Amino acid sequence: MNARTLYRKLVDAHTVAVLDEQNVLLFCDLHLMNEYTSPQAFAGLHERGRGVPVPGQNVAVVSHIIPTHPVKLRVIADAASALQASNLQRNCERHGIALFDTNDALQGIEHVVAPEHGMIRPGMVVICGDSHTTTYGALGALGFGIGTTEVEHVLATQTLVYRVAKDMCIRVDGVLPHGTTAKDLVLSIIGRIGAQGARGYVVEYCGSAIEALSIEARFTLCNMTVEAGARGALIAPDAAAIDYVIAHAPDIASHHREAALLRWQELHSDEHAAFDVEHRFDAGEVAPQVTWGTSPDQVIAVDARVPRPDELPGGVERGSAERALRYTRLQAGAPIQGTPVQHVFIGSCTNGRIEDLRAAAAVVRGRHVVAGVRAMVVPGSGAVKAAAEAEGLDRLFTAAGFEWRNPGCSMCLAMNDDVLADGVRCASTTNRNFEGRQGRGAITHLMSPAMAAAAAVTGRITDVRQLETLQ
Incomplete structure (x- = not known):
């Protein structure tokens, strides 16, 4: 075969x-x-x-x-x-x-x-x-x-x-630097290959950086791969994935478990399997990411400047950038860091798991949401909420001025009563920053939970790597 x-x-x-x-x-x-x-x-x-x-x-x-x-x-x-x-x-x-x-x-x-x-x-x-x-x-x-x-x-x-889709391999080696996460990695990849860069493909991730990710971080990575147009995302199940499944599926026992383990060992690409497209990235080059526009691929490192449309390739990309800047009300060529925010949202199917809440809590501990910012934490499920409350994360967040909410999609999209007003700028851990996604006229900046927490306690887009020096 x-x-x-x-x-x-x-x-x-x-x-x-x-x-x-x-x-x-x-x-x-x-x-x-x-x-x-x-x-x-x-x-x-x-x-x-x-x-x-x-x-x-x-x-x-x-x-x-x-x-x-x-x-x-x-x-x-x-x-x-x-x-x-x-x-x-x-x-x-x-x-x-x-x-x-x-x-x-x-x-x-x-x-x-x-x-x-x-x-x-x-x-x-x-x-x-x-x-x-x-x-x-x-x-x-x-x-x-x-x-x-x-x-x-x-x-x-x-x-x-x-x-049937085509095959794409994205290999990521190296080590993610301090202050960066799977959210930063996937935003960086989307920024590099574009919002249509994986259109028509199922992406398989591999490499030492992928192997080092926790399972919850892998969920974030695969979740957002669709924002590059992918029809699917895969990571070959390793020992960490199998341990996760066994721990969460107690019905897999006895001879069923043995049969499952044998089957799962075959779930990898063969050594000489051919991919239609292959990409390679170095995790060590990833910095905390922030979107500046109205598409997830309109993203830059937090210490970079908002792109100038006249420096971009002509045609669709330049026109899209010009429209995005009109919508987000940002100045071309200005630093993204320091941009004031009025709202912070931590949650969604991308970043609403217990590891995400722990990462945000680590930044918030000992700090407080600044005046003029409304900050919300929405667990991804009842089980996540219960786990966070057992660890005291709910008390930490509320003491710091966050709202501790019930689980749901919430402010990821304007389909419920958690909707932003026109012109409100939000640091968000969600997956899409489309026009009107969080409310008509609302402005969304995608980032990691740690980065969103940093925005909440400073009132502006802030490089979380520098936060420890801010008082």
């Missing part, structure tokens, strides 16, 4: 039928749903009189529209959003699908909830009506987002008509 990449092994193992040279019928091990991409899919099923034949391989989570106010009993006040949640509950009850509902103690963001409850295992194909399903590549699972029509097809058949 010819040498194969990890991606091709996963596709081959899940191909029910080859449809043509580019498309296959792909079996999906797990289908995750949320409240905003599933209603039309269920309606289509019901119109055709069809059911869900494999409900146990479908799981639903209410996450995007849910309010995160710090109350014991959450109520969705917005009528349209409440209808979405109640429709999801009714559809799940009708078809016997597990649901993490509004007031479930373990509720949270789907891409945080699924791995922490052992739903994601190496070698799986996991799909969801959300683009950041690429997160699961951190455990050697092929995850990707799908549209509403595809959601209906998966519900009805547990399969998907799938166009």
